[in-house]
Amino acid sequence: MAIWVVADKCTGCGLCAKACPYGAMLVEDKLARLGPRCTQCGACLGACKFEALLSDLTQEPAPDLAGYQGVWVFCEVQQGALARVSLELLGRGAVLAEQLGQTLAAVLLGHQVENLVPELAAQGAGRVYLAQDPGLADYSTLAYTRVLAELVSSHKPSVLLVGATPLGRDLAPRLSRRLDLGLTADCTELAIDPQDGSLLQTRPAFGGNVMATIVTPRARPQMATVRPGVMPLGPRREGAACEVLRQVVALEPGDLLPRLLASQARGQKPADLTAARVIVAGGRGCGGPRGFELLARLAQALGGEVGGTRVAVEEGWLPAPRQIGQTGVSVRPELYIACGISGAIQHRAGCLGARYIVAINRDRRAPIFSVADYALAGDLFKVVPALLAALPGGA
Amino acid sequence: MALRSDPEKLLRQVMARFVREEVAPVARQVDESGHFPRELFHKLARMHAFGLRYPVKNGGAGGNATLYCIMCEELAQGLMSLAAIAAKQCLMATNFLHRFGDQEMRERYFLPALRGELVGSFCLTEPEAGGDLGRVSTTAVRDGQDWLVSGMKTWITNAPVADFFTVLCQTDADKSIRGLNFFFVPRDTPGVSVSPGFHTLGTRSTEISEVAFSDCRIPGRYMLGQEGKGLGALLAILAEIRAMTAALALGLAKAAYQAGFQYARERSAFGKTINHYQLIQAKIANLATEIWAAELMLYDTTRKIDAGQRPSKESMMVKYYATEVACRAADEATRILGAYGYSMEYPVQRYFRDARFLLYGGGTHEVLQTNIARELGF
Amino acid sequence: MAREAGSFLGVAVLVKQVPDSAEIKMDPQTGTLLREGVPAVMNPDDRLGLETALLLKDGLDASVTALSMGPPQALDVLSEALAMGADRGVLLSDRNFAGADTWATSYTLGRALERLGQQESLDLVVCGRQASDGDTAQIGPQVAEHLGWPQVTYVERLAVEECELRAWRRLPGLVQEVLCPLPAVVTVLASPVAPRWPLLDRLLMACRSEAPLEVWDAADIAAPAASTGLKGSLTRVVRTFSPKSGRVTSWLEGSAGEQAQALINELRNHKLI
Known part of the structure; x- marks a missing residue:
């Protein structure tokens, strides 16, 4: 792309120099010339009265995207097992692949991870790209980026999904920049545009106040990350077969960066709320630790976990990993019981994936009721004990 | 003119955040304790808040009355006693020292006060003299090179924790208000005694009390300002x-x-x-x-x-x-x-x-x- | 180019101006966020990054430059950075930078960092983990890739040793200690001590014309218009809409005992218990 001056037509009038926001257009000896400060923004083009400025700026070359085929899921390995979010993405990816009439492929990087292939097949992967190397045993940004970039460049998928785990959030942006791809973070919905087959990536914007649907018009693959717990698992196909494509890995010493020296467990392993079937959550209305003791008894009686709002965590009633919402975790249990939670948008965003939502709150106008399947207007310190009394094993 | 931030807006924003993050969470506890909020006082000192309205060349921040009032306003939104203490340290407690103190007083008292290491106090009100300064009865009498300060001051903010006082005295009762002068009296001067703090309805963590001066001997240079110009x-x-x-x-x-x-x-x-x-x-x-x-x-x-x-x-x-x-x-x-x-x-x-x-x-x-x-x- | 041990350490910190989330209030009637009049402040994670960088100055011959991209009023976060102890502030501001997605943002920041590196040595770029108004956490790794430097994310503490960086990464349930050669990019989610408060004398100094603050436009960093802002973005927003729940709410009325029994019946019907 460029802008150039037609010397025969230029009168050196200087209109273009006035229009240039950067002072990049120089007029010398009655002739305009582009200086080094030009950013090719095109502001000068409309200013010329003598058709002396030409440009190819408008001719954005339409990229050839037809050659990109297949829906890929980057599958993360955590302590020898597949991360749950990867399985969730396979579930969603299978639906997308079917709509596109393309193959769902899992990308598996690691060392001695071949034993995980059958599970990938059972979760819907028709193909597995397998890259194994001792250098991939522990995650390192540059090694994983190199291998994944090579895979993408040679096989040209149309969609690449990555779980928004700490690893995924380290890897995905690095890869997107290396291959000059767009990347949409923390999608809550993924769909295929029936018109042109592009990936519609929907995520909360402005603190969850609005949802924005985003597309990647001129780069492939279309990359998106999805937080754990947002997508449902797909149906299991026990014993399903899949094609395995082995990638030759040739790492260089400089790829193993940063170098892991030591790893130390700290704090209790955070409860995995994203996998819980039942969650009993509390907010400001719980009033304190006493309220949360009550919720813990209800959670125990229902075989579930306890979660809560940002306020509950900030008040110290609940450890941080149990915070549900925009700044905490997103959950999708079968049953979500919100106790004393008014239902700020930031919190609602984290629990909307639940199959059934029950809300117990004193204030009938609390926004939480607008997303609840069952609304109980009342004092949680009366309703929850009544529930416990009526539940088997609750008393 | 280069693009620059508006200092008033920026200061207000910083102080508002300070109040939200540092003051509001402890305001109730500080108020109920009834004690000088030393931790918050030092936090403000570390921000160089107490020099806000003094020139940079004198160890201040180069602010002015508008900026000073913005800071006081924001602090008062969080906790009045802290705001009152900071306001006093910025102005009344240090101002005469700043204007009239010599090099030794500057090094030994003024700059440490800006750093929050020393607390200053300002003694105007007397049991029988509030708004009418003509009735000030605390006296400073020449004794050779020195001055002897005697009298009683009351409702003195920060007095129980103060390290030095700026005291309004009468040097010549015949001259009435034209005989008024300010004197610098360090707390450790023999003859200074500070009463226990008053019990007050509000600003409970601002410690307020009486200060009695009994023949407190201070050097001549501790008169702050020219005689008769108090x-x-x-x-x-x-x-x-x-x-x-x-x-x-x-x-x-x-x-x-x-x-x-x-x-x-x-x-x-x-x-x-x-x-x-x-x-x-x-x-x-x-x-x-x-x-x-x-x-x-x-x-x-x-x-x-x-x-x-x-x-x-x-x-x-x-x-x-x-x-x-x-x-x-x-x-x-x-x-x-x-x-x-x-x-x-x-x-x-x-x-x-x-x-x-x-x-x-x-x-x-x-x-x-x-x-x-x-x-x-x- | 590798850094020589014991020499000057050039550090850049990326800071962003975001709406003050503590000041965002919700309309209790409609449940929508009230954004009018919300002050713009320094992104909290970037404040941690700045503190982390400023701590390096205590033990090393280091200089800290705060770099931001945004409209002219974003200069305020750089003034605050100077007040906290940064040596210099650079604002990237140009109409062509508006509407950038993370690709175009990281390109623009990357070009500016390259220019900084030409002016004085640049060995380390510190970013906050993520911006509170976008939560994407992409800029750090993307800038690292632009520069071709290694990256260390989720850092809670770091130390510069000779020509290397030792960092402690905080991940769910564990801490990793890693080593990485300089130059490098780190993203931080905590600082060893709470971020320092701005000094008021430096704050007022930062508002004077002689303050070490600069504003760079697209031409200053030789960034072509096609690679910045909306034009340079690879993603496009095609639709925005209000989140809808689509649930039908059943109110369970009566005494607490009756409500409890009604709920248990419903849960049984759905085989939830």
Whole structure:
């Protein structure tokens, strides 16, 4: 792309120099010339009265995207097992692949991870790209980026999904920049545009106040990350077969960066709320630790976990990993019981994936009721004990 | 002109965040403790807050009266006693030292006070002399090269924790107010005794007490300013002291207003939140109007001070008006909150108590109103 | 180019101006966020990054430059950075930078960092983990890739040793200690001590014309218009809408006991218990 001056037509009038926001257009000896400060923004083009400025700026070359085929899921390995979010993405990816009439492929990087292939097949992967190397045993940004970039460049998928785990959030942006791809973070919905087959990536914007649907018009693959717990698992196909494509890995010493020296467990392993079937959550209305003791008894009686709002965590009633919402975790249990939670948008965003939502709150106008399947207007310190009394094993 | 930030906006933003993150979480606890908030005092010192209005070459931040009042206003939104303590350290406690102290006093007292290592105090009021300075009976008498200071001062903010005092004394009773001079008296001077702190209704963590001086011997150079010019030296900062008091009042008024505003939108009665009731709307509308007026008056006054004027009348008017607004705002906020305004768990009761502190600090309103009328030539 | 041990350490910190989330209030009637009049402040994670960088100055001959991209008023976060102790502030501001997605943002920041590196040595770029108004956490790794430097994310503490960086990464349930050669990019989610408060004397100094603050436009960093802002973005927003729940709410009325029993019946019907 460029802008150039037609010397025969230029009168050196200087209109273009006035229009240039950067002072990049120089007029010398009655002739305009582009200086080094030009950013090719095109502001000068409309200013010329003598058709002396030409440009190819408008001719954005339409990229050839037809050659990109297949829906890929980057599958993360955590302590020898597949991360749950990867399985969730396979579930969603299978639906997308079917709509596109393309193959769902899992990308598996690691060392001695071949034993995980059958599970990938059972979760819907028709193909597995397998890259194994001792250098991939522990995650390192540059090694994983190199291998994944090579895979993408040679096989040209149309969609690449990555779980928004700490690893995924380290890897995905690095890869997107290396291959000059767009990347949409923390999608809550993924769909295929029936018109042109592009990936519609929907995520909360402005603190969850609005949802924005985003597309990647001129780069492939279309990359998106999805937080754990947002997508449902797909149906299991026990014993399903899949094609395995082995990638030759040739790492260089400089790829193993940063170098892991030591790893130390700290704090209790955070409860995995994203996998819980039942969650009993509390907010400001719980009033304190006493309220949360009550919720813990209800959670125990229902075989579930306890979660809560940002306020509950900030008040110290609940450890941080149990915070549900925009700044905490997103959950999708079968049953979500919100106790004393008014239902700020930031919190609602984290629990909307639940199959059934029950809300117990004193204030009938609390926004939480607008997303609840069952609304109980009342004092949680009366309703929850009544529930416990009526539940088997609750008393 | 290069693109630059607005210092007033930036300072307000930083102090508001300081109040939100450092002051608000401990405000109740500090207030109930009844003790000087030493930790918060040091945090402010580490931000170089106490030198805000002094020139950079003298160890200050190069601010002015407007910036100083912005800081006081923001601090007062969090905790009045802290705001009052900081306001005093910035101005009355250190100002005479700054203007008239010699190199030794600067190194030994002034700069450590800006660093928060020493607490200063300002002794004006006496048991028998408040607004009428002609009745000051604390005396300083020459004794060779030295001065001997004797007398009793009361309602002295920070006195129980002070390391030094700036004391208004009479050196020649015949000259009445023209015999008034300021003296620097370190706390460890023999003859200084400080009474236990008073029990007060509000600003409970501002320690206030009496200070008695009994033949306190200080060197001649501890007279702050030229002999006979004490009143003039006080008048030079009096408008700023009153503007500062108005800033404290404005901060408290805003905090009380916010509490009422917030609560009225959350609290329901008879099927709707109470902000839908006209009697509540009237309170909010009146307060917002008065707060705006007080703010305009305040910063108009400080800009005059910063322009080198001495807006005596304006400073009295805004001190008087802003304090009345603060008292009304605190009163109305407690009414909007109903019984919660009466509970010690909510800060609104503290606003109500603390507002009373402003009624006499910087001159009682009865005296101010008289003086305003006099300045109007009435 | 590798850094020589013991020599000057050039550090850049990326800071962003975001709406103050503590000041965002919700309309209790409609549940929508009230964004009017919300002050713009320094992104909290970036404040941690700045503190982390400023701590390095205590033990090393280091200089800290705060770099931001945004409209002219974003200069305020750089003034605050100077007040906290940064040596210099650079604002990237140009109409062509508006509407950038993370690709175009990281390109623009990357070009500016390259220019900084030409002016004085640049060995380390510190970013906050993510911006509170976008939560994407992409800029750090993307800038690292632009520069071709290694990256260390989720850092809670770091130390510069000779020509290397030792960092402690905080991940769910564990802490990793890693080593990485300089130059490098780190993203931090905590600082060893709470971020320092701005000094008021430096704050007022930062507002004067002689303050070490600069504003760079697209031409200053030789960034072509096609690679910045909306034009340079690879993603496009095609639709925005309000989140809808689509649930039908059933109110369970009566005494607490009756409500409890009604709920248990419903849960049984759905085989939830």
